[in-house]
Amino acid sequence: MxxxxxxxxxxxxxxxxxxxxxxxxxxxxxxxxxxxxxxxxxxxxxxxxxxxxxxxxxxxxxxxxxxxxxxxxxxxxxxxxxxxxxxxxxxxxxxxxxxxxxxxxxxxxxxxxxxxxxxxxxxxxxxxxxxxxxxxxxxxxxxxxxxxxxxxxxxxxxxxxxxxxxxxxxxxxxxxxxxxxxxxxxxxxxxxxxxxxxxxxxxxxxxxxxxxxxxxxxxxxxxxLLYREPADCFVAGFVGEGAVVSARPTGAATPEGCIVEVLGQRIAARARSRSPSHVSIRPEDIRLGDDGPLRGQVTGATYLGGRFRLTLDVAGETLVAFAAQRAHPGEAVGLSIEAPWAFEDPQPVLGPDFGGPDIGGAHRTGRALRA
Ligand SMILES: Nc1ncnc2c1ncn2[C@@H]1O[C@H](COP(=O)(O)OP(=O)(O)O)[C@@H](O)[C@H]1O
Ligand SMILES: [Mg+2]
Structure with missing residues (x-):
């Protein structure tokens, strides 16, 4: 061979x-x-x-x-x-x-x-x-x-x-x-x-x-690696579940990456880039709990066998989380986002709401991907 x-x-x-x-x-x-x-x-x-x-x-x-x-x-x-x-x-x-x-x-x-x-x-x-x-x-x-x-x-x-x-x-x-x-x-x-x-x-x-x-x-x-450390918005959206959300670098570095501002919160992200533009938030990166700094609303719940898959509206973004217990649409939940992957997309593929060309909903930032 x-x-x-x-x-x-x-x-x-x-x-x-x-x-x-x-x-x-x-x-x-x-x-x-x-x-x-x-x-x-x-x-x-x-x-x-x-x-x-x-x-x-x-x-x-x-x-x-x-x-x-x-x-x-x-x-x-x-x-x-x-x-x-x-x-x-x-x-x-x-x-x-x-x-x-x-x-x-x-x-x-x-x-x-x-x-x-x-x-x-x-x-x-x-x-x-x-x-x-x-x-x-x-x-x-x-x-x-x-x-x-x-x-x-x-x-x-x-x-x-x-x-x-x-x-x-x-x-x-x-x-x-x-x-x-x-x-x-x-x-x-x-x-x-x-x-x-x-x-x-x-x-x-x-x-x-x-x-x-x-x-x-x-x-x-x-x-x-594709799943945990996607190189850009397209890969983050095309491979695996989760959301791609825009992020603002704060300039602060951590051993694993940096502190970014996401959904109005300062969050420690994994990163190689010094000036990330987006984060990929996988279901594993979300911890549900009333002590979490973010508030969201359940928009959907599906039983996967052993766990529930929840879609959450958090500050206008749709995130995907896994939960041990059933939750009902409309319910309020607390959550924290822990160590998402932050990356710099030189040419983010944006949807029409962001002023870019529409090339299909699955590629837009800030939307539920593969929901
Ligand atoms: N023989 C051909 N003549 C003209 N355009 C072609 C031809 N083959 C493929 N293309 C175009 O090249 C692009 C890639 O096609 P293809 O390689 O078949 O995609 P995929 O296999 O990923 O679906 C498409 O835009 C397709 O229309
Ligand atoms: Mg083909």
Whole structure:
């Protein structure tokens, strides 16, 4: 398995903004990276460029140190040694499961005996041994996706690209298939780039997640870091629950960060920036209790099993908190905000109420996110 790297990779389809805008990133050999972002942000375009289905407008792609594409070179898709799994399984309908999985080896001229052994191994890895003789029409969606996976890994690709492979499956099957992908990655140690617009899937599966927006990578980090230390308003709003609220630096520093003014209170925040513009307030950062310095009103309560998820109106902002006891809409609560993450967003994405362009409610500051 090989390291996959893109440098200043750009793709323009027309005169408008670039579908992919000078993206640089490296997937380590054997790493599982998820590419997460809203529809139209350029995920599939990035995958198609890496696969060799599109030519870059600018920039470079390397695999295991070999240039796959740059200004002067372009390696054909079939010569890149990259396996691809799509959400539409693209199986051959007239071939059995074993026939589908053997096909990439036939194309590459692998002798029959070696072929049989490798097909058996790929079927075993994906839990398909018993279904080897079935035709695609006789399989469930999850089984078909496993055939697509087996067909991809049978030729031992240097890297695997997966484009929303679970998007066509129902919720319960998706959860089961996530386990299949995770096991598959542990057993093969494959370099994997996995595209999804589902943050839960990305956070659950990946070693690191690249969060994309409008053709750019906003942050590329481990899931827990994206959640605890988002780089900007977009990532803070797109990944995980909570609120993004504007903050005013007070100039006072603490060992963990600094003191900021949020919702009219001076609060000790975690931070790297000296002049943060916003805080990300996760449910874990809110402590409910009448001794808290802030007052809020419950606007919604949902039972999650074991705890309640409350939405609170606090000084006009909607915060999300977890509570052990049920609370009712309209009820007044006291709360404190403890060690939220403060960051400096050079270009906050503001909603129309803030005088900026409206690009969708989920990205606005000061609104409930993923409520
Ligand atoms: N073949 C194409 N021709 C013109 N525009 C395209 C083409 N493919 C993608 N785009 C545009 O590029 C942007 C990124 O698309 P895509 O990579 O498919 O996004 P995602 O997979 O994140 O949903 C979109 O604005 C899309 O309309
Ligand atoms: Mg796509």
């Amino acid at each position: 090989a390291e996959l790297s893109v440098t200043d990779l750009t793709k323009r389809f027309d005169a408008g903004p670039a579908a992919l805008d000078a993206v640089s990133a490296t997937v380590q050999a054997g790493e599982f990276v998820a590419l997460l972002g809203p529809s139209g942000c350029g995920k599939t375009t990035l995958l198609r460029l890496i696969a060799g289905f599109e030519r870059p407008s600018a920039g470079r792609i390397t695999l295991g140190g070999d240039v796959m594409a740059d200004a002067t070179r372009f390696v054909a898709p079939e010569d890149r040694g990259i396996g691809i799994v799509f959400q539409s399984y693209a199986l051959w309908p007239h071939m059995s499961v074993a026939g589908n999985v053997a096909y990439p080896l036939e194309v590459r001229g692998v002798p029959r005996a070696a072929r049989a052994a490798r097909v058996a191994e790929a079927l075993a890895l994906t839990g398909l041994t018993e279904l080897a003789g079935r035709m695609p029409a006789q399989l469930s969606g999850g089984q078909r996706q496993r055939v697509a996976l087996a067909r991809c890994l049978v030729f031992e690709p240097r890297a695997m690209l997966l484009d929303e492979p679970l998007a066509n499956l129902d919720l319960s099957l998706r959860a089961a298939m996530q386990d299949v992908f995770a096991q598959f990655h542990r057993r093969t140690g494959a370099t994997m780039l996995y595209v999804t617009h589902d943050q839960a899937e990305a956070l659950a599966l990946a070693d690191r997640v690249a969060v994309m927006e409008r053709g750019r990578i906003r942050q590329f980090a481990a899931p827990e």
